[in-house]
Amino acid sequence: MKVLKLSGQGLPQSWISLEQAVIHYAADEVRWEIGAPVAVFRGGHNAITGRQSVITVSSIIGTRGVPGINPFQLRPGLTNAKLFARDRNICAYCGGHFGEHDLTREHVVPFAQQGRDTWMNVVTACRPCNHRKSSRTPEQAGMALLYAPYVPSLWEDFILRNRRILADQMEFLSRGLPRTSRLHPGLS
Secondary structure, X not given: OOEEEEOOOOOEEEEEXXXXXXXXXXXXXXXXXXXXXXXEEEEEEOOOOOOEEEEEEEEEEEEOOOOOOOHHHXXXXXXXXXXXXXXXXXXXXXXOEOOHHHEEEEEOOOHHHOOOOOHHHXXXXXXXXXXXXXXXXXXXXXXXXXXOOOOOOHHHHHHHHOOOOOHHHHHHHHOOOOOOOOOOOOOO
């Protein structure tokens, strides 16, 4: 299970482990928290009061400080898992829905024609469609794209990074999705 760490201003910063979250709580760096409690950690007893220390970790925490980077200028890393999730495991050519093991990263403009490995030049394709298209462009192969590639937003990238997002974390992240995002929970 991961905790969604936000800046004090509410921008996603990272997915962190429960142990990393406890360190933020213990260092008094948690400014605010939302979402459901996901874990309770019990520590030692105070020598004076006899009370045991207890830290309850929420699923979403906002931490002190301002990040030294502009999160909107970050480019999400391109991985097959995130690409397939962005495209909802749907082949860009035949429209079929496949399991990850039957999918490939397909370059719209192939390497053989100076295509690059970037979000704007890749789509999800099933193995037969990728093989049929080969090292041609969609136009050259007579295969129309059913959807256009795009670079995921900061909010989409956080959804694509974590396969086990809790309901309250997804609700929070979904509020920041662009209206045109394929990742809206209600879309199929």
